[in-house]
Amino acid sequence: MSSRTVTSLTNPTVKAVRALHLRKARDETGLFVAEGLKAVIEGIETGHAPAILLYGAEAAGHPLLQKAVQATLAANGEVIEVTEGILAKVSRRDNPQAVVGVFEQVFRPLEVIEPHAARCWVALHRVRDPGNLGTIVRTADAAGCGGVILVGECCDPYSVEAVRATMGSIFAVPLTRATEAEFAAWRNRWPGSVVGTLLSADCDYRQADYGKPTLILMGNEQQGLPPDMAALCDVNVKIPMRGRADSLNLSVAAGIMIYAVTA
Template sequence: MSSRAVTSLTNPTVKAVRALHLRKERDETGLFVAEGLKAVIEGIETGHAPAILMHGAEGHPLLKTAIAATLAAKGAVIEVTEAILAKVSRRDNPQAVVGVFRQVFRSLEALEPQAARCWVALHRVRDPGNLGTIVRTADAAGCGGVILVGECCDPYSVEAVRATMGSIFAVPLTKASEAQFAAWRNGWPGSVVGTLLSADVDHRRADYARPTLILMGNEQQGLPPDMAALCDVNVKIPMRGRADSLNLSVATGIMIYAATA
């Protein structure tokens, strides 16, 4: 495809990209939006060229790299106005570059547990900001991937992708039902570790046999009994102040670094 300019908010491609804010459209098309030149370059560098690249006035040298990579992959490059970028990103101060990418999910069977010291499984996580932050932390710590168990929020929502700061392209994602995860977990070669407020074992003193699979519950309920029963050990993160719990992404970060220390 070639590069072209668009100035109308009613352009079909502009309307299609705007529609990707809806989960129904993302599910049907298998596409998602990543905002900003940094995120787009992260995608390209990890082998994910944009299907569509929208940009404002050229200026940054890396924008030329992004344009060339998109065209080489037969994607569409569209120069647009700031008004269009604002509508596409739903921001008053939009990024100057927006990329549309293809979603990627790996099957449980395709995962290689021994490829990393630590993996993360999230049961029914609800908040896209938490999910995106966990993906970013998993990337920083060198985790093998993030497994979404049960009905979770969409990791490819704009809010989740923003929170990953580009790590959405680096961390393998997997979706599984509770039954699929339970059956697959039986073949896990290391430790499966969960967190419970009622647990007796301090997270710093647990035996993390590698590879370690950290299983975290959702923001409201934590791990339900059937999920906690899948763990080799359940641990607690001590609360020393008045707060009786931690934000899910913070707790998961603590567990990730305890398991990889």
């Protein structure tokens, strides 16, 4: 196993990886952190080799680590054995994963999306919570969605919190970013139906006619879909509230809609 050992938190590579908790560093470098051997292997198996691979002594004997090391070195990446203390600082957790990979971010332009490649797609307008975003990406992966489109100023899908919530699906689901104006212009060429979720809608989500392919458009956690975004939809639907709660968590609502469309 061709690697070197680092024990100092002041090591330049370690400092660079730690900095990736900050959006500024992620934006400047185009890199992000994925924690855990499972996530790293998921990245490798979907064609994304780590630029940097950090691992602790406890992972050294794992058979899949050798695969990760070979993939990293084959892509001219850097492989470093580090202490548990460094792993804890890199992940900002008391019980860190024994393997951490640094990967390149990937965003796909709107123009290259092929709507008929999948039954269902998801667009999120100004989503704020990285846990919600990561969970929606994971659900989109599980349901076989074509991709997730981030409209307007959204939280970063490559933040450590969002990536954790994807459980490795960050590598499997194509991501796209667009301004509201770009999305509105592109949406006009959508060949199927665009469905929005609104608490004030009259149509129950179970009664709607979802034309194929379906693009689900959901608003953020505080305001939901604003009028200009709702106006882009062919139909707006509601998920009925039967108890005292007046709304659902965004990722739960997205999951219900995704499986309603793909059922």
